[in-house]
Amino acid sequence: MLIVICGATASGKSRLALELAQRLNTIIISADSRQVYQKFNIGTAKPSVTEQKLVPHYLIDICEPTENFTLAEYQIKAQNLISDAANDPPLLVGGTGLYIKSITKGLKIPRVSPQPELRSQLITLGQTQLYAWLTQVDAIAAQKIHPNDQVRTLRALEVFYVTGKPISQQQGENPPDYPILQIGLDGEVEELNRRIAIRTHQMIELGLVKEVAYLIQKYGQDLPLLNTLGYAEIKQYLAGDISLAEAIDLTILHTRQFAKRQRTWFRAYPEIEWFDVNNRNLLELVWQKIQEFSQSIVKIT
Template sequence: MGDAGLIVIAGATATGKSALAIALAEVLDTVILSADSRQVYRGFDIGTAKPTAADQARVRHHLLDICDPTDPLTLGTYQQQAQGLIAEYHAQGITPVLVGGTGLYIRSITQGLRMPDVPPQPDLRAQLRHYGQSQCYQWLQQVDPQAAQRIHPHDQVRTLRALEVYYTTGIPLTQQQQRQPPDYPVWYFVLGGGDRQRIAQRTHQMVAQGWLAEIRRLQAQYGDDLPLLDTLGYREMRQYLRGEISLSEAIELTVRHTQQFAKRQRTWFRQEPNALWVLGTTLEAQMAEILSHLP
């Protein structure tokens, strides 16, 4: 491929990013770096559609299972690890494939987004959690409305991080972000799709694979108040496990909320400069399309 760079495979949830990235990495004899804000956590496997052991046996994956669910990963830490891996592979003349749907993770690499170096503040976080996510999100809307626009109202991890930065430095998170784009070539591809049918099919598949057992195991290990258990899908399935709704209702809510999330993801990726939208609808067509753009 000439000079080593970075291939990005991005897109909304349930668009087939992982399958395409694995096929592409096999053809190019390279590795995959994950850009998923929940797949970094150990134990959150089925509900995050984490690549399986078989997938990881086909192609080497990085940035999966790198921290415990009780130890929230900051964007700065993710960026540091990802950039270190990219540099390591560039030294070997290898162009890695960065794949995922967490736009901010991807942007931190492709645009060199610099985050404020504010370490976790456990006492402050504990105080904020006491007031609940709804109140914290309202505060975030007041002190950093730009951050609130890109953070989902139920995303406690990122809400607390933004408030933590503000209350520690007195300056909104969005005002502290700087950019230092990489000096290597980046080929940025975005997959379309992620329609209701695919989302519903994947949700049913997750349940069949043992998603409910995974949630029970996480509850037993970390407690039901673990913030990550209040994220998309896990939140709805816990409602079923508590007897508040039926399983079919939990699945329907998950599908609906995932559709809404996918819409926000597509909006984010449309704003990314230099991103090429992949038009092919089959894996073979997508592969051909991407390879035609690579040197």
Template sequence: MSENLLLIVGPTAVGKSNVAVQVAHKLNGEIVSADSMQVYKEFDIGTAKITPKEQQGIPHYMIDVVNAKQEFSVVHYRELALEAISEIHKKNKLPIMVGGTGLYVRAVIDPYKFQEQPVDNEYREELEKIASEQGSHFLHRQLEQVDPQAATRIHPNDLRRIVRALEYFRTTGEPISLSQDAKYSDNCIFDVTMIGLTMDRDKLYQRINARVDEMISSGLIEETKANLEKSYGSDTIPMGGIGYSQIIDYLHGKHSLDEAIRLIKRDTRRFAKRQLTWFRRDKRIKWIEVDKYPNFEAVVDEIIDLTENNKTGVVSE
């Protein structure tokens, strides 16, 4: 018999982390983060990392796993996340995977055959040179031409993944998205309940804008400066992410702080749209429109009902 797993996904700022903590309290669960940025140590504010106080005593896994200079891929994530889920099961608790990185989620719940990436070092260096001169967005537009599906999944600031996708297309002659999709199966390796949180787009965008303002007031600029002083440059994955990359440009005098904030908000809204596009393709997800519920507790109760109706076998404490 497959082991139980509760999955809570959705776009950034919809409230996944807070909901998951309350669900964990009621369903005797522990949380496994499925966020590709929160695995990095010393990147807290810009990744909206849940604080120890917000965790309310619920153990969280896959947060603060590596530093920014360490190699970390979906392969590493899958291995460590499966270990965490196994550990939670051994405690006779319910693992609750929470996050918005769709590739990480699917790598864990669906059978996935990892294949080595074809390498063309000369072409990779050529692409990196182009990016240094014209920016990652220029290469992202090239990716849109040869693999629009991958371009939807990959953020324009994520130079490493853009280069990898273009290199894959160059060396194999086929889109990397086709290869990734072909390696997935619909046979989930867990007895999984998949919950998606969403809300009215305008309300979500308001929450995103408010979150960015809170990040600035909480010290995003100072956190970015501190990580620059540790030699974490924009070539590292987290520093190339939304929030940090715009603040780096501000610190380097490329634009004003107001413009940096505007760009963070815009790019985060676009990121949320891409997340929804990814998750909407998975018909196993049961969607909850959180803004249609009278309060936070009602959303938590709905998730618990859906989980128990899916026969997880978990007894609430």
């Protein structure tokens, strides 16, 4: 059995998961695409040292910021952790929809690592030519990729040139055979926006500016991760392009936009059981749902 806790950023996933994990005496598996990287702590809302001592957390701080951690690597590591925790239902917690989908749907992911040299050569040809090639070697994939989407076009061509097979023939789903309960946290947009604003200011108070300055000094300002949410805005401030107040406002705005996309993603999956983040009895309601789900599994078996 697997329990998923998902939802938009700042919806309270981590706090709820921490309380549930202690009741269940189980582990938490992170489903956050930035928390896998070391030293990116405050801006990714990574669980504190104290929280990680209360409950074992996995797939956090597992690679260097300069590494390219792929979805395929995440899937393998998460699946292994779930298998090892067969007796106690682990909690898969996060807001990276593709990470969660890779587990709950058992996505078939081509095991082809990024090919920097090949990509650099392909990029020089221009997106128009690249997409034209893709339509020739993998028309099915091309139909699902927008002509201007260079990232997905490059990936499809990369897989084709490395394996000799179209990426469309290597994709699909192979759902796991264990039962999965998916818990989603959501609420009124105004409340989620309020939470985002509060958390952004808390990150500043915790030392986000200092963290970004350190990361720039250590890895250089061209590090791709420094162009992600929260870090990019503070990097602009440190470069003297905008004021700190403007950086904070931009972070709040961009986080709200990101949260909207997350909500749209998760709402597309009817199997998710939704709970209101403002409900005072949230923990007990979710706990009751877990008990009911567990009992239904026992009856079936």
